[in-house]
Amino acid sequence: MSARRRPWRDCLPPPSHHPWPIGAPARPVDGSQSKEEAFRSQIDPHRCVESSLVRSGRVSDEIGASFRRASEKEAPIRGSQGDSPPLCKIPATKACTMPREIFGDSRFTQQELPACKPILTPRWVISAFMLVSIVFIPIGVASLFASRDVVEIVNRYETDCIPQPSRSDKVKYIQSSEDKTCNRTLRVSFLLLLIHLGSVYNMFEYQVPKHMKQPIYVYYQLDNFYQNHRRYVKSRSDEQLKNSNSESDTSSCKPEGTTANGSSIVPCGLIAWSLFNDTYSFSRNNQQLTVNKKGISWKSDREHKFGKDVYPKNFQNGAIRGGANLNSSIALSEQEDLIVWMRTAALPTFRKLYGKIEVDLQENEIIEVTLQNNYNTYSFNGKKKLVLSTTTWLGGKNDFLGIAYLTVGGLCFFLAMAFTIVYLVKPSCTFETLAKRNWLHTFDELSLKGAEGLGRRLGKVSEGSRAWWWRGLPVP
């Protein structure tokens, strides 16, 4: 070999610049700078000199210190060793000043804004699931208790209130003008359904006597009544309800906007027209129970939505009579039955508030109900129910909510346990997984894809041939 000999160890920088012992096994990879510092200095725009140094060295980081040693300047070889620059100076570029001016010294544009990077580590996952279950189970229990506090009496009457002889043609009966008074009795108790699965499938109903605290809400419940039908929902005029001047604003009320002679109906529309008109009166021990019908609607409806100076007009004057009639001397804002009815229900089965009984009802008390069964649900086989219910902070009786909460909470608890076990058995992925994973194991298969794509474009590969790479199979 003809090249001149130079002991390469001469290239070594003075020892003071190598704080680690030469050849020590675990020295920092990035020279005297720790990796973390190196990262930070890259991120930090103000430490640009170091950053560019690190960056240029990044390529062969792993070669590390020895990299520097081998690539040392010639100066220390030839001349004095001591006064040469110790590190292989890859010149720090001016990159930091100039473009910073152009781009604005902004971590935003460099996408280096400080960020939190939550990752789902086992601890996080388990804590999250635990947290959910800790929050959910008490809520579930609380709602279940609240729901159990509600006492609810449901009485279905649409068939019972039709005299036996008329039951063959209920529609005819309901449309007739005879008196439809009907008496019902309710016992203050709680209906409990028990399904007995013995040798025979049996369903028992138990009436559990329960005390009912006032206020007791009276609801009517209709079934199979499509208050949410688009034709129905749209058939109203908020303008007209609010404003006495907008009486003629009935364009949206079809087909119940105007009477046959063209004068407008107030309140117009199908909703108002089909107003529920069964009435209930309650008595206990032959003593009338007053049903308070004030304040059953939403306050904002009464005060802002239904005008105080808007009175019913031409209502139920048409050829076909719908539901209830309205007293044309009472302003709409006072007609709370109408206001409640006008809040159309979301589902075909719905309850609406009828009134409030503002006295307590004792256990096993018998309530006499006198009702006028006027409303036609018979055409569409709709059920009618009278409901007396108390409420709690949660509203009415709602077991489902509690059960749902308990279910989700329980599920989360289960998951938390499951993950805990998993992590106890199999602590963490990280290096071990990385080590198992051959980073490049799929490259060849991949490049096959790439080549195929390329080939297709270069030589218009026919479609039929795509199958093999798509399935990842080797080419036949």
Added chain:
Amino acid sequence: MARGRIRARIRRSHLYTFACIRAQDAELEEPHQFEGPGYSRIVYCNEPRRHEKKPLNYCTNYISTTKYNIITFLPKAIFEQFRRVANLYFLLAAILSLTDVAPFSALSMIAPLAFVVGLSMAKEALEDWRRFIQDMKVNMRKAKVHKGNGVFGHKPWMKLRVGDVVKVEKDQFFPADLLLLSSSYEDGICYVETMNLDGETNLKVKRALEVTLPLEGDTGFKNFTGKIKCEDPNPNLYTFVGNLEYDRQIYPLDLSQILLRDSKLRNTTYVYGVVIFTGHDSKVMQNATKSPSKRSRIEKQMDKIIYVLFSLLVLISLISSIGFAVKTEFQMPEWWYLQPFVDSKLYDPTQPALSGLFHLITALILYGYLIPISLYVSIEVVKVLQAMFINQDIHMYDEETGTPAQARTSNLNEELGQVDTILSDKTGTLTCNQMDFLKCSIAGLAYGTRSSEVELAAARQMASELDGRDSMSSNKNGADASEIELETVVTCKDEKDQKSPIKGFSFEDSRLMHGNWVKEPNADVILLFFRILAICHTAIPEENEETGAFTYEAESPDEGAFLVAAREFGFEFCRRTQSSIFVRERHPSSEQPIEREYKILNLLDFTSKRKRMSVIIRGEDGQILLLCKGADSIIFDRLAKNGKMFEEPTTKHLNDYGEAGLRTLALAYRKLDEAEYSAWNNEFLKAKTSIGGDREAMLERVSDMMEKDLTLVGATAVEDKLQKGVPQCIDKLAQAGLKIWVLTGDKLETAINIGFACSLLRQGMKQICITTNTDTSAQDSKEAVKENVVMQITNASQMIKLEKDPHAAFALIIDGKTLTYALEDDLKHQFLNLAVGCSSVICCRVSPRQKALEADIGVGISGVEGMQTYKVLSFLQAVMASDFAIAQFRFLERLLVVHGHWCYKRIAQMICYFFYKNIAFGLTLFYFEAFTGFSGQSVYDDWYMLLFNVVLTSLPVISLGVFEQDVSSEICLQFPALYQQGPKNLFFDWYRIFGWMGNGLYSSLIIFFLNVIIFYNQSFRSGGQTADMSAVGTTMFTCIIWAVNCQIALTMSHFTWIQHLLVWGSVATWYLFLLLYGMLSPVYSGNAFQLLVEALAPAPIYWITTLLVTIACNLPYLAHLSFQRSFHPMDHHIIQEIKYYKKDVEDRHMWTRERSKARQQTKIGFTASVDATIRQLRGRLTKKYSTLPPQVAMSSPS
């Protein structure tokens, strides 16, 4: 002008033997005979005024690449917008919303559409404005134009007219297609760089007609007139047909007189030309076909998803309308409260089919929420912002030229993350095209102590490994031995020279420098070597007035490097005349340099076929010498029996050089005696003056006769400097699993050289060349050629299969013509399989058309002078037409591995999430509708729906699309293998898409049914009131807002304040909106009046339901994610975790090991070359170690 005078005005054509000969016999050339359509253009030279009237009123030189102008913008842009199927669908829906059919108010349909379309149009307008500004920059460039009376003045390009005489100076662009009249060279040639047109870096020679040569100096054009008849504007860059009528004579014109717009004048002080084609008539503009708007793979796949969703939409619409028809026919007559028989067009029980049909339209509009209206516009916004980040990335800013990276179209950002093959152009993209004279071998001795980059890197790595071994074993002898070995190969090299580096020369060896060569054993051979370097070339010297130093205008950079080297050795080539070369020789014995004249008798030019060039000179002593340089194989074949003295050591050196990634040439000479020469010269002259097609063949044969019986002098090794950072970049790209194909128009050998230069090929790699023999292909039938190709491919595949060495790597080199055969249907499988088995693929002689075909994404490199262009990644478009422009090849790494990776994941996640949220929302509408007797009623207020896509959920998605980072940029760069997630399409495969859709389905079910059951018929307020439709709808909508926003928060892995603001801000916005909406007059807000304040907020069940539904919706995703992380973690999960636990800091060994493992299998790139070198060194070391006792090895001097 001053420089022009100093440069010797030589007729360059005399220097060339056959490449550049101007046909002497003018009578041979007849004016072109053409007439009729296609050849109607008439140009009156120097009389631009005659072109002001029809029919000669050609278009101006103003160019415009804008899509719109002020008037056409609105209609055109709107038309463009509604060409999108989705937008058209929404337009139809909006129109129908004016009728009764629509389930929503007209406003709620039109407003989002207007917003979305408006935003897209604003973006279009902005982009077009930018284009306009760029056009104006070009249009306002100044050109020197003849203003009459021999006076030239400046004019903006756009004011140029056909017929104008323009003067273009060195390094300027031609403003239009010009007819070359004369140049600063006496014989009217000039050099043109056409990189902007075809991307080729080599200069092209253009020659003016003999008759126009006397037109010289500005005044010469005072009375110049002429008439050009030529072809009409056409896009063909490689043809031109025309006649010049000048002085009552007609002369034919061809392409060699035409200077095309956008090409650049090089190495020529100035030229005069007449404008023939202006503006959009010019060839380059004609060629600029409207680039078809490219769509990324993700977007194409997205279209498929949209089709899926459309089918879903149609399906549920059909279900809904059938349900509706059935209900209408059988049940509606019973629903007296609907007055079914009065005034019911759309709900006519008597015509259920018709009603059903109407309802189908209603349903199609209603469920339109399945198709995210804001998807396109959000993606556009995101991409523009992503492009902004790319443009502003400081790490892709080239401080030397001051150019940042530029995303020219934002359409393809995410495609950057899915690249699997990089098609790179030749030299210039990867290498600087600058050669450095690094080593030489003279008379069997190797000189030059500097190391090439490959050697240097190998040494570094070995040193580091040695360090490791040092610590482990104390095998002193072994370590010493390797030290010695290292040193003989490598000497520590400075990264930056202290002394000002000489361009093209990085040779260092005191044995040759400073005249020390005289003391070397074979000084006479060395002298000859230097003389060959100084004489055997075709360059022209150019003197710098101030310093008196010479620079050289050489045809190839290698030659330039040789001349510089010769100069540095003391043989300064200083003057060239028609027949002689003057070299200032500085002998160490004498102080003053002696100027020697060498008479050039003949010059046998370099062609790729010959792979050599020779000059025959007569020295001052009268000795006739043939000096020859050429490819080593060629020269070695032609050595005389007694000229092989140094063959063996030279061959060895040549191999070493090749290993080190250097370009080598062998030098040789031959002494001729007078008689032999004159005999040969006669033949040569005969051949030269012969007329006919076989002249070249004859010349070649005659030259061949002379170039034999040579005596070997030595060899040179030149380093084709890679561009800064290129090896590392190629390395990383290779680690990222990208295949790098080099496509080049070059010849096979050049292509291979380039492959070596940029580490795609290395010594020891098995090269598989697949070519068709050009000689026979003309006669052979296509079948025979193909059979040949098949055979070659089969053999090669067999070879790869049988290879046992695990380190063996193969390179495939194929020429363009063969490629067309290889890619024919029946062969392509075989070929592609072969290509995949090879580590690198080089396609040479690829036609420009083949190049242009396959550009998926064009990345251009915007270089030093603004417009210098290269191509990456299908670098096959000029910067002007490329999709991305970066200033340096090395930025490609960041562009792909960081930005591409991010953009891909961002867009993929964003689209998935988009579909998720719209399914989650849209399906609730369907479920509810089923509960309303399929009547088309929606549970939500119109305003909620209007805001859902446009306001309430759009910004978090955009923040996901713009700011999401799975891992930081540093980690992306550390683990290029992460990039594979893109090409593998892990984030947008159907599994994932359907997963997200399933998640959406699940969420919709949970949201709807939980709400409905909870609010079934019970009172929800303590006041006893039951929930109406608005309360249920609003609660449900609240749940949706929470669920989808929490979902996106779970999806994100990178939260800055922006994400927090947008995600939680969206939720807050919903409550704010509800509050404000409730405060409006009930005439506007309807049932939502005071809903939140009065009814919902005081009701605990509202909040409890929200919490329940939100958690229940996100539970499966969370569980899935946790499960995946612990059982099937994806690569980025692992890395995130490592970083999170700071394992990289704690467990450095592991970290390093894993990182180096990531690149183990790459077979190309710098690292691979280094590895191979190291293997070889080790091999040699062990050999040496076994033959020599350690002591001897230690003390062995050079």
